[in-house]
Amino acid sequence: MSFIEIRNVWQAYGDHVVLERLKLTVEEGQLCTLVGASGCGKSTFLRLLLGQERPSKGQLLLQGKPFPAEPDASRGVVFQRYSVFPHLTVLDNVTIGLELPRAHLTGRLWGSAKRRAREEAAQMLEKVGLGAAFHQYPSQLSGGMQQRLAIAQALIARPRVLLLDEPFGALDPGIRKDMHALLLELWRESGLTVFMVTHDLYEGFHLGTRLLVFDKVRIDPQAPQAYGARITYDIPLNSDRRQTREAIAALPPHVLDAINPVSQENHDER
Amino acid sequence: MRFINRHPGLGGRLLLALLPLILLALIYGTASTLRLADNPDDRLLPSLPQMADAVVRLGFTEDKRTGEYLLWSDTLASLERLGLGLSIASLAGLALGTAAGVFPLLGASLSPLLAIASMVPPLAILPILFIVFGLDELSKIMLIVIGLTPVLARDLEQRAREIPQEVLIKAQTLGATSWTLVLRVILPQLLARLLVSLRLMLGSAWLFLISAEAISATAGLGYRIFLVRRYMAMDVILPYVVWITLLAWAMDWGLRRLHRYWFPWSEGGRA
Numbered sequence: 001m002s003f004i005e006i007r008n009v010w011q012a013y014g015d016h017v018v019l020e021r022l023k024l025t026v027e028e029g030q031l032c033t034l035v036g037a038s039g040c041g042k043s044t045f046l047r048l049l050l051g052q053e054r055p056s057k058g059q060l061l062l063q064g065k066p067f068p069a070e071p072d073a074s075r076g077v078v079f080q081r082y083s084v085f086p087h088l089t090v091l092d093n094v095t096i097g098l099e100l101p102r103a104h105l106t107g108r109l110w111g112s113a114k115r116r117a118r119e120e121a122a123q124m125l126e127k128v129g130l131g132a133a134f135h136q137y138p139s140q141l142s143g144g145m146q147q148r149l150a151i152a153q154a155l156i157a158r159p160r161v162l163l164l165d166e167p168f169g170a171l172d173p174g175i176r177k178d179m180h181a182l183l184l185e186l187w188r189e190s191g192l193t194v195f196m197v198t199h200d201l202y203e204g205f206h207l208g209t210r211l212l213v214f215d216k217v218r219i220d221p222q223a224p225q226a227y228g229a230r231i232t233y234d235i236p237l238n239s240d241r242r243q244t245r246e247a248i249a250a251l252p253p254h255v256l257d258a259i260n261p262v263s264q265e266n267h268d269e270r
Numbered sequence: 271m272r273f274i275n276r277h278p279g280l281g282g283r284l285l286l287a288l289l290p291l292i293l294l295a296l297i298y299g300t301a302s303t304l305r306l307a308d309n310p311d312d313r314l315l316p317s318l319p320q321m322a323d324a325v326v327r328l329g330f331t332e333d334k335r336t337g338e339y340l341l342w343s344d345t346l347a348s349l350e351r352l353g354l355g356l357s358i359a360s361l362a363g364l365a366l367g368t369a370a371g372v373f374p375l376l377g378a379s380l381s382p383l384l385a386i387a388s389m390v391p392p393l394a395i396l397p398i399l400f401i402v403f404g405l406d407e408l409s410k411i412m413l414i415v416i417g418l419t420p421v422l423a424r425d426l427e428q429r430a431r432e433i434p435q436e437v438l439i440k441a442q443t444l445g446a447t448s449w450t451l452v453l454r455v456i457l458p459q460l461l462a463r464l465l466v467s468l469r470l471m472l473g474s475a476w477l478f479l480i481s482a483e484a485i486s487a488t489a490g491l492g493y494r495i496f497l498v499r500r501y502m503a504m505d506v507i508l509p510y511v512v513w514i515t516l517l518a519w520a521m522d523w524g525l526r527r528l529h530r531y532w533f534p535w536s537e538g539g540r541a
Contacts, residue, residue: 076443081436086535088535097444100444
């Protein structure tokens with residue numbers, strides 16, 4: 001039995017078909033990167049995994065059981081923006097991830113339980129490099145530090161699956177590279193299963209152990225919304241760098257162009 | 271240099287702030303002196319000493335009939351009504367606004383109701399309040415509550431809707447229940463907004479208070495003003511108006527300080 005199984009999933013909003021015939025199995029511990037042109041359903045797929053939406057047809061199974069129909073602690077998430085709580089300090093932003101599951105009446109821990117939660121949160125923050133910012137509010141942090149905080153917050157709840165929706169999309173290239181290193185390190189350590197939507201093809205190839213390309217196979221020029229996207233390429237990555245390069249070369253040019261021509265040029269020198 | 275690019279200096283700013291006030295005082299002083307020179311018994315524009323006399327008489331001498339210092343007993347009565355009204359309206363507005371803004375099932379019923387309720391002119395139902403709640407304190411407090419609650423609730427409902435969906439989902443992935451989500455994520459953010467809304471609603475609150483006191487009361491700042499109007503006692507009315515303005519300004523200032531102290535995050539401040 002696979003860790004995650006997607007069984008013939010369709011997602012449509014009225015007449016607008018976004019995803020069609022999605023079939024996929026993912027083993028535990030994989031880092032899947034999701035790429036594709038804008039509006040081809042990557043984020044929709046992520047929302048399905050998150051439980052924010054339900055598929056029109058088909059099933060999503062986690063260890064043979066249907067995914068919970070609403071967001072819960074089994075799946076952590078980091079969005080591009082608004083991932084952290086603006087009214088809590090950095091330390092409280094992470095501590096709350098330990099308080100909420102344990103205190104159903106007040107949502108708070110007290111006394112020694114609170115102190116232990118704070119210590120655990122502090123360790124997590126040290127790990128993501130926010131050891132010096134415990135008492136600041138998110139609005140005082142840079143974009144990169146806010147995303148570090150969002151990742152720490154998501155990991156403290158020990159989810160089975162981590163979902164990342166363009167988490168580094170708004171960051172400077174230099175900071176982005178630091179964040180890649182951090183994410184890979186945390187992923188290796190935790191053995192989490194990760195799904196990451198990205199517009200940056202380099203990011204997709206560099207980070208993933210598996211690259212999923214979303215694209216429309218059928219296009220009706222009279223009714224552009226009649227057909228949805230599927231996973232057209234499913235490329236195993238980073239078990240061997242050479243294999244990766246061959247896989248890139250095998251992609252037809254229109255897919256490359258559709259995904260992200262600019263970032264492709266930017267990263268050629270590597 | 272263009273007019274739009276010219277800025278006052280520190281001293282200039284103070285001078286320009288005081289200038290209109292000084293001008294108003296000058297105009298009033300001149301008009302008052304001229305009228306009093308014409309007719310020493312004129313009551314329309316009392317002089318500064320006359321007003322000072324009135325303040326001493328009401329604020330620092332015992333009233334012969336009741337043995338109270340009228341200015342202070344009036345102030346106390348009004349502030350008590352205002353404080354109770356504002357507190358109840360805040361709690362009710364916060365509860366209704368949160369329920370309507372966060373939970374779609376509750377919002378489906380509450381939103382249209384609040385939209386209608388906020389359109390009812392509160393003063394138009396004041397007679398109903400007097401009939402239902404009697405002529406005592408309760409009807410005056412209820413006027414403030416009924417006047418403010420729907421507006422506060424609608425504002426907070428809107429603010430609750432503006433909290434990004436991402437934040438709500440994040441809290442759920444951290445294991446929040448509906449209740450703890452409201453308690454730890456929504457309410458702290460809405461409380462910050464409540465203080466801002468209250469500042470904006472202070473003017474309406476005073477309006478409702480003074481209206482109710484004018485019609486039926488035995489003490490209160492509004493009651494006094496409308497009582498002495500019968501004798502054209504402008505020497506009492508004008509200081510009372512200044513005093514009410516001062517109180518309203520102090521409340522506004524206090525709420526602003528409270529906001530800065532309790533919610534430094536909403537102003538980009540430090541912990």
